[in-house]
Amino acid sequence: MKILHTSDWHLGSSLYGYKRYDEFETFLKWLAGLIRKEQIDVLLVAGDIFDTSIPSNRASGLYYQFLNMVNEIPGLQIIITAGNHDSPSLINAPQQLLKQLHIHVFGSIPENPENEIVVINDERGQPSLIVCAVPYLRDRDIRLSEPGESIEDKTRKLENGVQDHYQQIIGIAKAKRDKLGEHIPIVAMGHLFVSGGMTVDGDGVRELYVGNLARIRAENLCDGIDYFALGHLHVPQIVSGNETIRYCGSPLALGFGDACQQKQVVIVDFKSGSPVIRTEPVPKFRDIRTLHGDISTIEDEIRSLQTLDHPIWIEAVVSGTLPPSTVQNRLHDCTDGTNVRIIRIKPRETDGIVFNPGEEVESLKDLSEIDVFRCCLDAKEIPVEGRQELEDAFLEILHEMHEEDTLAE
Numbered sequence: 001m002k003i004l005h006t007s008d009w010h011l012g013s014s015l016y017g018y019k020r021y022d023e024f025e026t027f028l029k030w031l032a033g034l035i036r037k038e039q040i041d042v043l044l045v046a047g048d049i050f051d052t053s054i055p056s057n058r059a060s061g062l063y064y065q066f067l068n069m070v071n072e073i074p075g076l077q078i079i080i081t082a083g084n085h086d087s088p089s090l091i092n093a094p095q096q097l098l099k100q101l102h103i104h105v106f107g108s109i110p111e112n113p114e115n116e117i118v119v120i121n122d123e124r125g126q127p128s129l130i131v132c133a134v135p136y137l138r139d140r141d142i143r144l145s146e147p148g149e150s151i152e153d154k155t156r157k158l159e160n161g162v163q164d165h166y167q168q169i170i171g172i173a174k175a176k177r178d179k180l181g182e183h184i185p186i187v188a189m190g191h192l193f194v195s196g197g198m199t200v201d202g203d204g205v206r207e208l209y210v211g212n213l214a215r216i217r218a219e220n221l222c223d224g225i226d227y228f229a230l231g232h233l234h235v236p237q238i239v240s241g242n243e244t245i246r247y248c249g250s251p252l253a254l255g256f257g258d259a260c261q262q263k264q265v266v267i268v269d270f271k272s273g274s275p276v277i278r279t280e281p282v283p284k285f286r287d288i289r290t291l292h293g294d295i296s297t298i299e300d301e302i303r304s305l306q307t308l309d310h311p312i313w314i315e316a317v318v319s320g321t322l323p324p325s326t327v328q329n330r331l332h333d334c335t336d337g338t339n340v341r342i343i344r345i346k347p348r349e350t351d352g353i354v355f356n357p358g359e360e361v362e363s364l365k366d367l368s369e370i371d372v373f374r375c376c377l378d379a380k381e382i383p384v385e386g387r388q389e390l391e392d393a394f395l396e397i398l399h400e401m402h403e404e405d406t407l408a409e
């Protein structure tokens with residue numbers, strides 16, 4: 001059994017408003033080619049298929065075109081679980097139809113936990129792999145919140161709930177393996193932030209849960225299984241030095257923060273019993289770079305990039321005292337009609353947001369929701385002492401909004 005582990009496609013996402021459909025399309029074609037070339041038996045996609053809970057028709061189209069493309073590969077089975085960005089009901093809607101095509105989708109946890117497990121047979125019809133297809137666990141899936149609970153109470157209940165759920169599902173998987181009477185590898189999927197996980201600034205990872213306190217030890221979730229296929233973090237990494245617990249990371253850089261990283265998918269081969277794991281680098285489908293320096297240094301660098309013949313997207317972190325409008329005009333004059341496009345201009349000194357009277361305020365696109373809320377607190381002159389509580393409450397509301405499956409009805 002050979003599996004391919006990928007996650008965090010974020011189909012439909014844009015970079016500061018610039019659409020990236022061509023990159024997604026090229027990636028999915030490349031992935032289908034790799035699955036064919038490597039003779040993959042099982043494709044695991046561990047959450048964040050789409051960037052938003054209501055993906056555009058074009059993003060949905062890419063998803064179904066991909067499923068159709070790989071459906072032609074003989075013997076391939078596909079397991080897709082939802083992430084925190086996905087709408088559970090949207091992922092689940094075509095469940096019955098896709099099952100006919102050996103594509104198993106898990107938008108949310110099924111009512112019967114037995115159904116969260118997929119047994120994969122080999123070409124001779126022998127059970128050869130057991131997959132615990134655990135999607136992103138939403139608050140409401142795993143704990144009952146009560147009014148008046150502190151953040152600590154909530155976090156503890158959440159952590160216990162996540163652990164209990166994994167224990168239950170892996171317990172069922174092990175019982176299944178015992179019944180089948182063979183050593184069949186067990187693989188678990190997950191979309192969560194485990195302790196020891198790493199992010200970089202500006203890599204597009206949205207915080208889970210309130211205050212992001214709930215970080216569970218992966219080892220406590222996957223005791224006795226053979227491979228833990230994780231999604232959510234966009235930086236590819238192994239967890240706690242254990243080769244068999246992995247984030248494959250996003251295949252595309254989703255911000256300037258992770259643009260310099262080598263992205264990858266993971267291939268796990270269970271041919272000889274114990275897993276043989278290797279990574280396959282994902283080609284860069286667009287040249288995305290950050291340039292630092294004063295305006296003339298950046299202009300020089302842009303001119304040298306113009307000798308390359310492919311499109312390049314630039315974030316310019318500009319030092320110096322020139323007014324933003326001057327910087328903007330100079331950079332646009334320098335790149336107009338060329339292969340280099342300025343996606344974002346950022347003053348170097350800005351840590352957080354500084355409002356300089358008479359100057360243009362940064363674009364809303366540059367600010368997160370909590371940044372805007374903090375500006376609001378500033379504008380209302382809320383004293384520092386009360387702010388933490390207000391920020392926590394705001395984050396809780398925001399989290400509930402993100403988790404709401406608006407079109408589920």
Ligand SMILES: [Mn+2]
Binds near residue numbers: 083085204205234
């Ligand atoms: Mn993600």
